[in-house]
Amino acid sequence: MTISTDIANTIIDPKAYADGDRIDQAFAHLRREAPLAVAQPDGFDPFWVVTRHADILEVERQNELFHNGDRATVVTTIEPDKKVREMMGGSPHLVRSLVQMDNPDHFAYRKITQGALLPQNLRALEARIREIARGFVDRMAEHGDRCDFARDVAFLYPLHVIMEVLGVPESDEPRMLKLTQELFGNADPDLNRTGKSVTDVGEGVDSIQSVVMDFMMYFNAITEDRRANPRDDLATLIANGKINGEPMGHLEAMSYYIIAATAGHDTTSSTTAGALWALAENPDQFAKVKADPSLIPGLIEESIRWVTPVKHFMRTATADAELGGQKIAKGDWIMLSYPSGNRDEAVFEDPFTFRVDRTPNKHVAFGYGAHICLGQHLARMEMRVLWEELFARLDHVELDGAPTRMVANFVCGPKSVPIRFKMH
Ligand code: HEM
Numbered sequence: 001m002t003i004s005t006d007i008a009n010t011i012i013d014p015k016a017y018a019d020g021d022r023i024d025q026a027f028a029h030l031r032r033e034a035p036l037a038v039a040q041p042d043g044f045d046p047f048w049v050v051t052r053h054a055d056i057l058e059v060e061r062q063n064e065l066f067h068n069g070d071r072a073t074v075v076t077t078i079e080p081d082k083k084v085r086e087m088m089g090g091s092p093h094l095v096r097s098l099v100q101m102d103n104p105d106h107f108a109y110r111k112i113t114q115g116a117l118l119p120q121n122l123r124a125l126e127a128r129i130r131e132i133a134r135g136f137v138d139r140m141a142e143h144g145d146r147c148d149f150a151r152d153v154a155f156l157y158p159l160h161v162i163m164e165v166l167g168v169p170e171s172d173e174p175r176m177l178k179l180t181q182e183l184f185g186n187a188d189p190d191l192n193r194t195g196k197s198v199t200d201v202g203e204g205v206d207s208i209q210s211v212v213m214d215f216m217m218y219f220n221a222i223t224e225d226r227r228a229n230p231r232d233d234l235a236t237l238i239a240n241g242k243i244n245g246e247p248m249g250h251l252e253a254m255s256y257y258i259i260a261a262t263a264g265h266d267t268t269s270s271t272t273a274g275a276l277w278a279l280a281e282n283p284d285q286f287a288k289v290k291a292d293p294s295l296i297p298g299l300i301e302e303s304i305r306w307v308t309p310v311k312h313f314m315r316t317a318t319a320d321a322e323l324g325g326q327k328i329a330k331g332d333w334i335m336l337s338y339p340s341g342n343r344d345e346a347v348f349e350d351p352f353t354f355r356v357d358r359t360p361n362k363h364v365a366f367g368y369g370a371h372i373c374l375g376q377h378l379a380r381m382e383m384r385v386l387w388e389e390l391f392a393r394l395d396h397v398e399l400d401g402a403p404t405r406m407v408a409n410f411v412c413g414p415k416s417v418p419i420r421f422k423m424h
Helices: 005-011 014-019 021-033 053-061 078-087 105-117 119-142 149-154 157-166 170-184 201-228 234-240 250-263 266-281 283-291 293-307 376-391
Strands: 036-039 047-050 146-148 312-317 321-323 326-328 333-337 394-399 414-416 418-423
Touching: 005 021, 005 036, 014 021, 047 053, 053 321, 053 333, 078 201, 105 119, 105 234, 105 250, 119 149, 119 157, 119 376, 119 418, 146 149, 149 157, 149 266, 149 414, 157 170, 157 234, 157 250, 157 266, 157 376, 170 201, 170 250, 170 266, 201 234, 201 250, 234 250, 250 266, 266 283, 266 293, 266 376, 266 394, 266 414, 283 293, 283 376, 283 394, 293 376
Parallel strands: 047 333
Antiparallel strands: 036 047, 146 418, 312 333, 321 326, 394 418
16 A cells, blocks of 8 residues: 555655644545555655554564664665765665664664663662752742753753763763754754755765764773773763673774764654653643652653654564555554654553553553663663652743644654743
């Protein structure tokens, strides 16, 4: 089955994600009419679009049959894909992080940082993270009764946390924020490097590549430092990590830092900003959490489902397969639509309603299987600590103008969330 050109063009349109309703309607239509079908938007190779929760899990469960690294892991048009392969000696990837790897490499590289990011090892960081959260709550109070929660709190707090965990000094945080926004906001003229709508293919790849180069230059220096002066941080684990007894490759090490430094805050920032937006629009939900802070973990899961900041990842079939009643051929490219899975009516009652006490809440926003988000426990912990600190002082919140979203089709969420609030 083939998806209509109109819908196919919508699901890759960065502006449709910024609009919100437009993308929700496109996916609702697909779940109803064509839950597993082929899209071929203008300028793209065809790809399957997986929109049902059950089918997303089915693909993610079988990571030998559905590979990450064989083709681009993020949907991309034919021309930039060609350009990247020319630049990278045939590889479809500009970086080689965990996301682009399959076994045996994926397992070996993931093991290097996985232990440090488990809940029992993160516990030691909680007191420090609470101190950071309190600092942001104090700063919010200093704004008086109005602020842009996205820009003034949500973008900065997870950035500060991941940079401490990674080992990047505070003075370099603005640079990391800018580079991350340029990378994920490449299609957004407010955020990208050129300040223009990206219309030219070559320009788009060049600007992403120059951002990647800047990241690499920065982390090269960090690697040298941590080899000479090991510390208790993720950068030290990456700089000194060994694969089969050998130091990890340069591209792999650089890519490891980049994914931790980018995936490690933009996603959590979007979720935090989107949560406050939803609470401001749903005073009954705000009142529930205020009256019973034991609902904070529920608020967190619901806001991750609600925002779903990672909009998709791609997989490639390594053999002919059957999925959701369709025949997939070896080499087919497959889009896992996390926002669609998280609004699947077959799994979530009233999926378009924000409910802090939704149970169960088996969202797929962190993915599933071998590649499931490495930072999920850190993300949950830092959000819990922030909400505990904020709810202890925040008495009222409402929107103070219309929030906006980033223009992007990969990792994105709110860009601005103006609020009026009362704190004590
Ligand atoms: C992978 C979402 C926070 C690091 C992923 C994936 C998703 C995701 C959907 C792909 C999973 C898959 O392919 O099955 C999120 C969301 C977050 C978040 C929604 C916050 C609400 C973080 C944080 C870190 C992080 C704080 C910091 C360390 C990573 C890494 C991977 C990853 C390294 C690649 C894992 C692999 O391929 O093995 N994340 N993430 N993420 N995430 Fe997160």
